[in-house]
């Protein structure tokens with residue numbers, strides 16, 4: 302969680318690596334985040350007094366609103382979810398369950414927390430997993446000379462349980478009592494060495510593992526019944542074990558996961574995840590303008606305003622129950638976003654407006670922005686395509702004139718058809734490179750340069766035909 306202490310300037314400069322322009326929005330979001338860090342430095346009583354100032358991003362579609370918020374979460378390692386506000390107005394939506402956004406946030410937090418805890422115990426889990434594999438590959442030899450795998454077998458287990466039911470104390474068979482001959486010991490240490498050096502990868506091995514379907518089935522069933530148990534029921538039920546034949550490398554990953562699960566305390570994990578979501582979580586509510594009531598629409602309007610009223614307590618700060626325990630939403634950062642083409646933020650119900658005091662407008666993107674978006678960000682589209690076809694030994698290059706032409710066509714199309722912002726670049730590039738992507742796998746094409754002429758030839762005609770471009774570009 303150390304990432305949270307980044308200064309606003311550092312955050313903006315990291316955002317600059319991915320998002321072009323929109324400086325006002327980047328600054329505002331960086332300040333909102335810094336204030337949260339500042340708050341955490343205060344005494345507990347002061348902390349509860351200061352609630353985070355939520356933010357409203359206003360701007361047309363496809364200009365970077367979501368991208369800024371999502372990147373920010375990545376930069377500071379914060380749990381993040383995006384929801385469409387309009388989804389809660391849909392007929393049949395289970396009781397307009399707006400709290401689901403918070404539960405999704407906690408799910409994402411649990412995953413992040415689990416990943417970081419697993420990382421901390423990785424070497425321990427690896428050692429245990431390796432032991433299990435070695436024991437399978439080189440089974441212990443019993444006194445009568447037959448081989449058997451270490452561990453308690455099923456019959457033993459049944460008789461142990463029966464004894465416990467009768468109130469007796471069962472004898473726990475001691476794995477050490479198995480005859481491990483020096484020959485077995487030597488063989489095991491040689492195998493362990495081969496395993497560590499990856500020499501056994503690719504060899505098949507039959508393992509006994511937890512049934513992955515069991516948790517899935519249980520979760521689906523709970524979901525369908527709308528039940529949220531206090532703890533994950535899957536953790537409490539006895540695990541169904543199944544046998545599977547897999548590569549040694551895959552078996553190792555399966556065992557590392559199982560051993561990691563055993564090594565961590567789930568109670569601590571869930572507690573840490575809830576704290577993390579409470580203190581650093583970011584919820585992005587898109588299309589907030591779609592839940593503004595239009596006049597004279599009767600029932601539909603009531604439902605839209607109803608959603609605003611449902612969202613209000615969550616944004617104001619309340620407790621939401623999740624299957625990992627209750628979470629307090631007081632300090633979660635909410636970022637709402639909308640185009641507000643036929644409405645204004647002041648059309649939202651007054652209480653909700655008050656909860657989003659930071660307002661920023663995002664600009665429409667120009668042709669110059671498109672040129673930069675195509676080429677500059679770390680994950681720029683052009684770089685992605687170059688890398689993709691590069692896997693088939695094709696060296697793809699774009700001339701500056703070609704990039705300019707693509708940007709120009711995108712700007713024109715956004716004007717003549719619907720304005721979808723930078724999303725237009727995705728559809729244009731996909732169409733432009735269609736042939737190369739199709740034929741690349743079969744042909745030795747060597748170097749390919751995309752010129753202005755190539756761009757005109759491939760998409761010029763479609764772009765100038767309004768009817769056609771509506772469907773294709």
Ligand SMILES: Nc1ncnc2c1ncn2[C@@H]1O[C@H](COP(=O)(O)OP(=O)(O)OP(=O)(O)O)[C@@H](O)[C@H]1O
Nearest residue numbers: 319320321361362363364365366367368674723724
């Ligand atoms: N300013 C920008 N710099 C770099 N890429 C951008 C920019 N604006 C948009 N993009 C790219 O365009 C796509 C859509 O952008 P984004 O999801 O941020 O749209 P949005 O403004 O949130 O719109 P909506 O409200 O419809 O969700 C993303 O792939 C994003 O990378």
